[in-house]
Amino acid sequence: MRKSILPLAAALAVGASLASAQEEVRVYNWSDYIDEELLSKFEEETGLKLIYDVFDSNEVLETKLLAGGSGYDVVVPSGTFLQRQIQAGAFQKLDYSKLPNAVNLWDVIKERTAQYDPGNEYSINYMWGTTGIGVNVNKVREVLGEDAPIDSLSLIFDPANMEKLASCGVHFLDAPTEMIPAALKYLGEDPDSQDTDVIAKAEPVLSAVRPYVQKFHNSEYINALANGDICVAFGWSGDILQARDRADEAENGVEIAYNAPKEGALMWFDQMAIPVDAPNPDGAHKFLNFIMDAKNMAQATNYVYYANGNLASQEFVLPEILEDPAIYPDEETLKNLYTTTPYPAKVQRFVTRMWTRIKSGT
């Protein structure tokens, strides 16, 4: 066995033979988003060498894709970003004849993702979830009392609550496409509005609570919540549930809970797609097919606590996950979920500028 210097992420692929002539598949996925055992299993089954890198924001991925020559064979953008990237010509159509496991996909989710990718021609669903509120239950009750509104957007958008919560630490996502729709929902406006006059209404809401936000970040809150460094995070469902799991494992007395806001929660879909200039599209299809295997997909869900778009996998998903309405929402909650569509360039600039103004106070 030959040794070579590999990037950290690839080093996870233990047990693989590292001969340099071996065919490679390069996957670019979100951080903390897969059971790493699956990576070595893929290598064993296919004999391909898997290089697995991670990112933590759609913006980073999009910039790499639009620069061209990203070198990745499989990438995982969220629905709204995927839609725009398809328009930019960033992906190649999937060859479903190479994806026999696609029969496992779940119609309900396919219908929803077709909104971003008509006919699901370019992508398959990996995971989906909601954006909501993670709390350190004991600390929040200590600060706000027993009846703290931990399932309501008023917890994070009412300055009176936030002023008190600031003492134990609050993180928001650094993603205007998540935070602004939530603020609009709190106001009772259309969260998917593309009208700058409506979007502007979110600014005073967010600016009013900004002084009490310790940090805007897309992944640090997992550890910060689990360690008890912060008591509230507005973030992605599975990430907060991972924090809950880590706190349980550490037995540090931190109890984390996730709630999709009762006013309505953003539902998002992370889609696996193949860049138009992928060096190994054939290997990419093999990876997609491997992921769509019912058992493999279930293993990923059991590890990351996100719902997936794979109906056949539900047989193997842990009952505690399948029955958790925070992960697989029931009919009632499902009605309360909303989706968004990408902003046009002019509106995007307005949104980013507003976001910078909100974050920096200028």
Place this chain on the structure above:
Amino acid sequence: MNLRRALLIALPYAWLLALFLVPFGIVLKISLSDMALAIPPYVPTLDIAAGWTGLKEFFSQLDFENFVFLTEDDLYWRAYLSSLRIAALSTLITLIVGFPIAYGMSRASDAWRPTLMMLVILPFWTSFLIRVYSWMGILSQQGLLNQFLLWTGLISEPLTILNTNIAVYIGIVYTYLPFMILPIYASLEKLDDSLLEAAEDLGCSRLQAFWLVTVPLARAGVIAGCFLVFIPAIGEFVIPSVLGGSRTLMIGKVLWEEFFSNRDWPVASAVAVVLLLILVVPIILFQRNEQRQREQEQ
């Protein structure tokens, strides 16, 4: 022999051309383009196959719209000013901390100097990113610093340092300290002791001798050190994004947002071009001034 000399001179110029001017030209070109939803995300792109008409077409599509845009929004000027302030203050603190260390090193015995030198260089053996990350562990609410201070009883509530500008200053000073120490040390090491003895023989106190002899002779090192700290600190992105909070406004972060959140490469490039002008113009003026002074002295 002339050919050899020309070649020798050509080498650094070729280096500058390939690694500075050409990339700058590309950035400048993008800053004059318009954003588009495509790969790459701007138009026009140069189509060499179209020949002369293609070239003419290409140039006719470039304009200064993005630079005008920068003047219309105060965000950019505030970010530039805030970066200048953070970089200037960090440079000053680094100088105040670094000078005594360099001085101490240059006064140490010959046996100790290599060890001290090693200690200054040692942090470079660990990745810069890991060193900045480890400051998160030191400065956080439950971090080492707070635990220590709580233990000593100096404070009763943990201090909030992480995610503030103070953490940014700590990060920059820590990271760039060796770049200040090394040039100052290099200039102090060459200092001839007999000059100090002469000054004292002529009636200077030790302090006076330090101010009148050591400091002026270290000037070149101090200036070099300040440039080495100040210039990268202005455009610093990693330290403010890892250690800074939501209120830390620096041009590096603004640049990142333009590039990643807005996908607006043309405006991002315009921000970078202006940043370069802000940095390069004062440096050129300063060097001219220095050169003139030197000529006058001669």
